[in-house]
Amino acid sequence: MSVETRVRLASETREEFGLGLALEVLLLARSTYYYHRSEKRSYEAKYAHLRRPLEAIARLHPEYGYRRATTELCEGREEAINRKVVQKLHQLWDLPLLRRARAPRPSGIRQVILKAGDRANLVRSLDSIGPFEVAYTDFTDLEYAGGIAQFIPILDHATKTVLGWALDPQKTAAVALRAWRRAKTTLQRLGEHHRGVIVHHDQGSAFVSYEWAGQLVQRDGIRLSFALNGAKDNPEVESFFGRFKTENRSLFLDAKTIDQLIEVVSRRVRYYNWQRRHSSLGNQAPMRYAKSLIRRK
Numbered sequence: 001m002s003v004e005t006r007v008r009l010a011s012e013t014r015e016e017f018g019l020g021l022a023l024e025v026l027l028l029a030r031s032t033y034y035y036h037r038s039e040k041r042s043y044e045a046k047y048a049h050l051r052r053p054l055e056a057i058a059r060l061h062p063e064y065g066y067r068r069a070t071t072e073l074c075e076g077r078e079e080a081i082n083r084k085v086v087q088k089l090h091q092l093w094d095l096p097l098l099r100r101a102r103a104p105r106p107s108g109i110r111q112v113i114l115k116a117g118d119r120a121n122l123v124r125s126l127d128s129i130g131p132f133e134v135a136y137t138d139f140t141d142l143e144y145a146g147g148i149a150q151f152i153p154i155l156d157h158a159t160k161t162v163l164g165w166a167l168d169p170q171k172t173a174a175v176a177l178r179a180w181r182r183a184k185t186t187l188q189r190l191g192e193h194h195r196g197v198i199v200h201h202d203q204g205s206a207f208v209s210y211e212w213a214g215q216l217v218q219r220d221g222i223r224l225s226f227a228l229n230g231a232k233d234n235p236e237v238e239s240f241f242g243r244f245k246t247e248n249r250s251l252f253l254d255a256k257t258i259d260q261l262i263e264v265v266s267r268r269v270r271y272y273n274w275q276r277r278h279s280s281l282g283n284q285a286p287m288r289y290a291k292s293l294i295r296r297k
Contacts, residue, residue: 004091007033047089054086058095066090109208113226121233122225123200131158131293132187134198134225136237137179139171139206142245142265144255151265152176154183154199155240159290160278162240162269163187167262171204173211180216190294195221202227202234244272 010022010033019033050073057069064072069090070083089095113120123134134157142151152175153165164182168175180199187194199222201207207226216222227233245252248268255261273287281289 047085050081050086050089051093054089054093054095069095109210109213110203113203113208118228120226121200121228122198122223124233129157131290132156132190132192132197133158134200135163135183136234136240137176137199137201138231138234138237138241139176139204140241140245142167142252142261143249144252144258144261146255146257146261149258149261150175152179153237153240153244153269154179155237156286156290157236159286159293160240160281161186161286161290162273165265165269167258167265169258171206173206173209176206176212177215184220190290192294196223198223198225200225200227200234201237202230244268 006028013022057072066087067083070086074081135154137154139150139152142149149167150171151167154163156163163186164179166175166179184194203226231238251264255264274285276285277283
């Protein structure tokens with residue numbers, strides 16, 4: 001731990017523990033403490049006018065150390081600044097921390113989405129959507145007596161069937177993949193193939209992960225579609241969330257554990273698929289409507 005750091009810690013804790021105890025714990029001599037305190041005040045007072053330009057350089061050029069920052073600072077400035085002064089100011093004002101606090105580079109998948117622009121939303125360009133051609137998904141909070149859990153359904157566009165779902169305390173790609181595996185099983189039971197299906201969702205971390213894209217695109221032949229304006233670009237699943245959560249809220253709140261909540265959700269998804277009549281399906285339940293379409297083929 002540097003002397004500057006120990007001086008700062010002593011200053012921050014002196015009121016609570018007393019300066020003597022703070023200096024003893026930090027192995028700092030009183031003379032050293034007061035020397036650095038006075039030196040820091042004099043440095044900050046003398047070079048206060050450089051703080052804003054040095055912070056701007058740290059943000060604009062996060063890769064610059066104090067040497068290149070000195071060159072950048074002195075360019076076009078009549079005042080000559082020694083690089084050792086800049087080094088000390090970097091330490092006093094914690095500018096190395098500011099330089100490291102930069103936005104992470106977008107993942108490869110997110111870079112592809114940004115490059116594709118509007119074309120990343122595959123659903124928007126479709127004139128018509130048949131059964132099991134497009135599915136929607138997203139995470140939503142489910143409040144229960146034990147806290148809040150993350151629920152993710154995979155919803156078919158044409159039949160409104162919940163093909164698969166998962167529930168977990170966390171919102172991760174692994175949880176999303178559990179829902180997808182259930183969806184594949186449902187499609188197989190219906191005699192439908194999953195290859196070529198479009199799965200539409202937002203750009204949440206689970207859905208731009210290599211784990212999710214690797215399974216769905218590379219292994220299962222799925223086409224991923226991305227919402228560009230959040231929930232506004234995924235109205236089908238948001239509408240489902242509104243109905244499902246409103247109709248079952250009291251049942252969810254009765255669940256005291258995550259296992260009890262899973263049992264409740266399982267029953268209510270089964271009810272939604274097999275019994276709840278849907279006006280857009282001619283007042284048929286989604287799964288019964290889906291089976292009627294398959295029989296007509």
